[in-house]
Amino acid sequence: MKRALITGVTGQDGAYLSKLLLDKGYDVYGTFRRSSTPNFWRLQSLGIFSRLHLIPSDLVDMGSLMEAVKVSRPDEIYNLAASSFVSTAFEQPVGNAEITGIAVTKLLETIRFLNPKIKFYQASTSEMYGNSSDSSLSETTPFHPASPYAISKLYGHWMTDVYRKAYGIFACTGILFNHESPLRGLEFVSRKITNGVAKIKLGLEKKLVLGNLNAQRDWGLASEYMEGIYKIMHYKYPETFVLSTNESHSVKEFAQLAFESVDLDWKKYVKIDKRFMRPLEVNYLRGNNSKAVKKLKWKPKIKFEKLVDIMLKEDLTRWENFLQGRSFPWDAPLYPDENKIITRNSLENKTSTKLSRKTK
Ligand code: NAP
Numbered sequence: 001m002k003r004a005l006i007t008g009v010t011g012q013d014g015a016y017l018s019k020l021l022l023d024k025g026y027d028v029y030g031t032f033r034r035s036s037t038p039n040f041w042r043l044q045s046l047g048i049f050s051r052l053h054l055i056p057s058d059l060v061d062m063g064s065l066m067e068a069v070k071v072s073r074p075d076e077i078y079n080l081a082a083s084s085f086v087s088t089a090f091e092q093p094v095g096n097a098e099i100t101g102i103a104v105t106k107l108l109e110t111i112r113f114l115n116p117k118i119k120f121y122q123a124s125t126s127e128m129y130g131n132s133s134d135s136s137l138s139e140t141t142p143f144h145p146a147s148p149y150a151i152s153k154l155y156g157h158w159m160t161d162v163y164r165k166a167y168g169i170f171a172c173t174g175i176l177f178n179h180e181s182p183l184r185g186l187e188f189v190s191r192k193i194t195n196g197v198a199k200i201k202l203g204l205e206k207k208l209v210l211g212n213l214n215a216q217r218d219w220g221l222a223s224e225y226m227e228g229i230y231k232i233m234h235y236k237y238p239e240t241f242v243l244s245t246n247e248s249h250s251v252k253e254f255a256q257l258a259f260e261s262v263d264l265d266w267k268k269y270v271k272i273d274k275r276f277m278r279p280l281e282v283n284y285l286r287g288n289n290s291k292a293v294k295k296l297k298w299k300p301k302i303k304f305e306k307l308v309d310i311m312l313k314e315d316l317t318r319w320e321n322f323l324q325g326r327s328f329p330w331d332a333p334l335y336p337d338e339n340k341i342i343t344r345n346s347l348e349n350k351t352s353t354k355l356s357r358k359t360k
């Protein structure tokens with residue numbers, strides 16, 4: 001039986017990848033960081049919580065990473081853990097470099113010391129392209145990172161490349177464009193919209209406050225991208241692959257489609273607040289997945305419209321079940337009103353300062 005170690009098993013991708021590997025017969029070990037309240041709702045909602053081995057570990061602590069590798073004795077390590085929310089990386093750039101960047105080297109060093117035969121996958125990102133002048137982004141497009149998160153990720157991306165070439169480690173990378181699902185964190189715009197629209201439709205909320213509606217992203221379905229990651233890890237050579245849908249849509253289109261799906265006019269409910277805009281924005285991302293299609297035979301089936309439909313239906317069902325008193329693993333009821341969270345960005349913004357005074 002093959003053994004896999006997944007860092008960040010409590011996150012969206014960690015949950016879907018765990019399920020995929022368990023279904024393929026792997027013995028799956030996942031690292032999680034200790035928190036005062038358990039954070040396993042995604043694993044529970046996929047029905048795999050009891051099938052995993054869990055190892056407490058933090059990316060800032062090299063000893064705990066070495067321990068995780070020693071305990072799990074993996075054939076493959078998938079490094080999915082990161083501080084993945086771009087806005088937070090602007091607020092905590094130093095911590096982000098440590099968690100999202102330097103930790104990659106800690107894992108690669110661990111492999112080099114303990115067992116260089118372990119295969120390694122690094123979760124790279126389309127954010128590394130930043131505001132590129134190319135309209136279709138592939139493995140050969142130069143990177144222009146435009147956030148502390150993207151810079152940390154680019155460091156991890158190149159370090160993986162160096163360990164592959166310098167030490168012959170099977171170290172591969174996937175440059176994944178945005179991938180979403182009903183298990184997406186509520187702070188990301190896709191889920192913020194589908195959760196918000198579901199609440200408005202059911203009379204639980206009156207408005208949806210967003211930032212830059214013009215930003216465009218290449219959005220796909222997370223579970224399909226985990227199949228792509230598996231194929232990257234099992235390609236005959238350790239290489240870099242772009243995974244994307246090759247379509248780009250704006251945040252406005254996402255919101256419009258979600259509201260229209262429940263017969264509501266988005267213009268009546270969507271408000272703009274600068275506090276949800278970034279100090280530096282990546283305006284446009286669209287991938288070119290032709291290398292993955294050709295070499296991995298990976299092609300996403302779920303495109304934008306279907307993705308919005310899947311996420312919205314799930315959030316509507318959850319809130320309906322909640323109103324009927326049913327309990328199930330879920331994040332939304334405990335998620336705070338974002339307007340109450342004071343960030344550097346909100347303090348620097350006059351509009352939002354007024355708003356938070358009102359909400360006190
Ligand atoms: P996610 O839902 O935010 O999950 C991130 C995981 O990292 C969580 O399990 C989190 O633990 C863990 N983590 C954060 N800080 C940690 C620390 N200091 N020590 C140990 N674990 C820590 O992200 P995702 O969407 O699944 O993304 C998975 C990976 O792919 C990330 O590296 C992300 O940057 C990258 N990526 C994502 C996308 C996308 O569109 N989803 C696209 C490209 C690349 P907690 O649950 O305790 O917070």
Ligand code: GDD
Pocket residue numbers: 084085086087124125126127176177178179187188189190192209210211212213215216217251276277278281282285
């Ligand atoms: N989160 C958020 N909230 N984003 C908003 C909002 C809002 O209220 N309003 C507009 N946006 C815009 C953001 O400015 C950004 O341009 C776009 O919506 C998408 O934001 P996110 O959903 O937060 O995702 P992201 O593209 O910044 O980052 C995600 O994708 C990357 C891959 O490209 C994350 O998953 C990263 O970890 C990942 O690497």
